[in-house]
Amino acid sequence: DAGVTQSPTHLIKTRGQQVTLRCSPKSGHDTVSWYQQALGQGPQFIFQYYEEEERQRGNFPDRFSGHQFPNYSSELNVNALLLGDSALYLCASSSRQGGDEQYFGPGTRLTVT
Amino acid sequence: AQKITQTQPGMFVQEKEAVTLDCTYDTSDPSYGLFWYKQPSSGEMIFLIYQGSYDQQNATEGRYSLNFQKARKSANLVISASQLGDSAMYFCAMRLMNRDDKIIFGKGTRLHILP
Numbered sequence: 053d054a055g056v057t058q059s060p061t062h063l064i065k066t067r068g069q070q071v072t073l074r075c076s077p078k079s080g081h082d083t084v085s086w087y088q089q090a091l092g093q094g095p096q097f098i099f100q101y102y103e104e105e106e107r108q109r110g111n112f113p114d115r116f117s118g119h120q121f122p123n124y125s126s127e128l129n130v131n132a133l134l135l136g137d138s139a140l141y142l143c144a145s146s147s148r149q150g151g152d153e154q155y156f157g158p159g160t161r162l163t164v165t
Numbered sequence: 166a167q168k169i170t171q172t173q174p175g176m177f178v179q180e181k182e183a184v185t186l187d188c189t190y191d192t193s194d195p196s197y198g199l200f201w202y203k204q205p206s207s208g209e210m211i212f213l214i215y216q217g218s219y220d221q222q223n224a225t226e227g228r229y230s231l232n233f234q235k236a237r238k239s240a241n242l243v244i245s246a247s248q249l250g251d252s253a254m255y256f257c258a259m260r261l262m263n264r265d266d267k268i269i270f271g272k273g274t275r276l277h278i279l280p
Binding site for chain 2: 085087092093094095096097100108110140142144153154155156157158159161
């Protein structure tokens, strides 16, 4: 049973560029949440997707956007990258139908120079 | 506003000893869930244990147990018989069940197990 997968593992971008991160949820899960974890901090909620729609959003600017596909996989897009966007981006999947746990992927380490 | 507080930035514990990681939370919602996650240096968040606000018994999962004191809004993680592989960051987290699915995390505690 495949767990949550994320790609790429590491990414280096320049200020002002755009980046797309990808996530495939655990088998049987239909909800994907994205978190940003800055160095030395706990993860911060960015947004959540269910039924291909953004359902909830944390305190992040519109530069952060996302998408969910019919197969439940998801993308996180960040435009006009800032140095402060450097972080570990975690994807978590869960099921609306049951289970209280969110299962996390290994994360994508984004470095903005 | 909901908040998770972990007051121990770092801890050093001798192998095979038990360790308690502190966590307090703040919410006025009656229905919530409390989680503990382990994050090794690889970065992946590993789910350890869950406690619902209406659960009567403290949650246990193998060597992990959650000391849930609702009146004190405390949800400490206890690891029995610690192992070298337990060295990692540990995060306490909360989710409000009736409103949304987002998880609010504390700042974490870095646990070092000494041989």
